[in-house]
Amino acid sequence: xxxxxxxxxxxxYIFAADRKAYIPDKRxxxxxxxxxxxxxxxxxxxxxxxxDGTNPSYSVYxxxxxxxxxxxxxxxxxxxxxxxxxxxxxxxxILGYPAELVNxxxxxxxxxxxxxxxxxxxxxxxxTISSLLKEYLTKEGGFAYTIEDPTEQPxxxxxxxxxxxxxxxxxxxxxxxxxxxxxxxxxxxKPRYIMVGEIRTPDAASEVLRAATSGHLVFSTIHANNITxxxxxxxxxxxxxxxxxxxxxxxxxxxxxxxxxxxxVGKGIKKPQVSFVxxxxxxxxxxxxxxxxxxxxxxxxxxxxxxxxxxxxxxPLFPENN
Numbered sequence: 609x610x611x612x613x614x615x616x617x618x619x620x621y622i623f624a625a626d627r628k629a630y631i632p633d634k635r636x637x638x639x640x641x642x643x644x645x646x647x648x649x650x651x652x653x654x655x656x657x658x659x660d661g662t663n664p665s666y667s668v669y670x671x672x673x674x675x676x677x678x679x680x681x682x683x684x685x686x687x688x689x690x691x692x693x694x695x696x697x698x699x700x701x702i703l704g705y706p707a708e709l710v711n712x713x714x715x716x717x718x719x720x721x722x723x724x725x726x727x728x729x730x731x732x733x734x735x736t737i738s739s740l741l742k743e744y745l746t747k748e749g750g751f752a753y754t755i756e757d758p759t760e761q762p763x764x765x766x767x768x769x770x771x772x773x774x775x776x777x778x779x780x781x782x783x784x785x786x787x788x789x790x791x792x793x794x795x796x797x798k799p800r801y802i803m804v805g806e807i808r809t810p811d812a813a814s815e816v817l818r819a820a821t822s823g824h825l826v827f828s829t830i831h832a833n834n835i836t837x838x839x840x841x842x843x844x845x846x847x848x849x850x851x852x853x854x855x856x857x858x859x860x861x862x863x864x865x866x867x868x869x870x871x872x873v874g875k876g877i878k879k880p881q882v883s884f885v886x887x888x889x890x891x892x893x894x895x896x897x898x899x900x901x902x903x904x905x906x907x908x909x910x911x912x913x914x915x916x917x918x919x920x921x922x923x924p925l926f927p928e929n930n
Contacts, residue, residue: 610645610646611645611646611647611671612645612647612648612651612670612671613670613671613672613673614645615631615643615645617631617632617643617692618632618691618692619631619632619689619690619691619692620643620688620689620690620692621640621687621688621689621690622652622655622687622688622690623682623684623685623686623687623688624656624685624686624687624688625684625685625686627648627652628642629642629643629644629645629648629652630642630643631643647671651670654668654670655668655675655677655688655690658677659677659679662785663757663785664678664679664680665677665678665679665757665758666679666757666758667693667756667757667758667759667760669759672695673692673693673695674693674758674759674760674761674762675690675691675692675693676690676691676693676758676760677689677690677758678690693760693761693762694761694762695762696762697735697738697739697742697761697762697763698735698739699739699742699743700713700714700736700739700740700742700743703732703735703736703739703879703880704879704880705880705882706882706919706920708919708920708922709882709884709919712886712919712925713740713866714743714744714747716825716865716866716889717743717744717747717748717825718748719825719865719889720820720823720824720825720865721820721821721825721826721863721864721865721887721889721891722816722817722820722826722827722828722860722863722864722865723737723740723825723826723827723828723865723866723868724807724828724829724830724838724839724842724864724866724867724868725737725827725828725829725830725867725868725869725870726829726830726831726832726834726835726837726838726841726867726868726869726870727829727831727832727869727870727871728831728833728871729831730872731870731871731872731880732870732872732880733829733870734756734760734761734805734806734829735760735761736829736868736870736880737803737827737828737829738760738761738763738803739761740827741754741763741777741801741803741827742763742767744775744801744825745767745769745775745776745777745801746767746768746769746770746775747769747770748769748775748800749767749769749773749774749775750775750776750799750800750801751775751776751777751778751797751798751799751800751801752775752776752777752778752799752800752801752802752803753777753778753780753794753797753799753801753802753803754777754778754779754780754802754803754804754805755780755781755782755787755790755791755794755802755803755804755805756779756780756781756803756804756805757781757782757785757805758805759779759781759805760805763777763779763803764777764778764779765777780794786811787804787808787809787811787812787815788809788810788811788812788814788815789811791804791811791812791815791816791819792815794819795819795822795824799824800824800825801824801825801826801827802819802824802825802826802827803826803827803828804816804826804827804828805828805829806828806829806830806831807828807829807830807841807842807845808830808845809845809849810845810846810848810849810850811849811850812845813842813843813845813846813849813856814845814846814849814850814851814856816828816842817842817846817851817856817859817860817863818859820859820862820863820864820865821859821862821863825865826863830842832869834869834883835867835869835883835884835885835908835912836906836908838867838869839860839867839901839906840906842856842860843856843857843860843904846859853904854904857901857902857903857904858902860901861887861898861899861901861902862891862898864887864897864898864901865886865887865889866884866885866886866887867884867885868882868883868884869882869883869884870882870883883912883916884912884915884916885897885908885911885912885915886915886925888926888928888929889926889929890926890929893926893928893929896911897911
């Protein structure tokens with residue numbers, strides 16, 4: 609017998625009524641097999657004990673690895689769908705993005721504003737922003753504060769900087785489930801970087817927009833079908849809370865650094881298929897993308913096509929900055 613940690617699997621399904629666990633059998637496309645690790649009781653007891661009684665999505669940290677848990681109620685009783693997360697946050701250079709896009713993103717590490725990653729469930733959004741944050745910490749240092757529920761990538765710790773000095777990351781959960789208050793607390797901690805695992809409440813959206821316009825570099829994700837939907841979704845969340853729609857579009861236009869939309873494609877090892885639009889990181893200069901977003905009429909097809917074409921040809925997105 610082996611342990612949970614020693615066994616290679618992506619997902620594990622546990623049914624509490626009979627304390628049975630199943631993982632993919634690796635021989636067929638979809639079939640499962642019974643999983644009986646020697647430390648099952650310890651792992652299962654941890655999964656059950658960490659549920660707070662309200663949120664069905666949470667994470668547990670077991671034997672050096674994060675596991676993302678989804679708790680549900682079936683007719684036969686409680687079930688857990690659990691995904692094993694990586695033991696370390698991967699480099700953004702190995703995730704399959706075009707080299708030109710990676711280099712551009714790394715060049716934004718001294719900028720301020722919002723980098724928003726959108727896409728469907730399971731498209732690697734959190735991995736993208738976590739990998740990018742890790743790169744910034746190892747290249748620039750500084751203090752990073754994350755708010756995640758559940759926590760997926762192991763980022764917490766100290767990062768030696770290539771040129772000297774340190775980067776520090778502290779991963780946190782929303783305070784009593786309140787994303788807005790957690791963001792306000794983060795701002796009081798004076799971080800250089802703020803990562804919000806997902807925008808899914810009005811207070812989170814409005815505080816992310818405020819943070820992005822106050823000198824911080826902010827990372828977040830949102831479920832959306834494309835770039836336009838991503839921007840509109842953030843504005844919709846924010847304007848259903850404590851700000852008007854006009855103010856939300858205005859803050860987004862002033863705070864945006866870039867919006868990336870991604871899906872995973874291919875068989876076996878999947879790679880991200882991306883579209884993107886960036887605002888000029890030099891906010892003192894005129895910018896078409898900021899102007900369009902400010903109006904609330906998101907006719908972004910031309911800027912998206914132009915920027916993606918220029919990047920594919922290895923041309924600068926903003927030649928006026930050179």
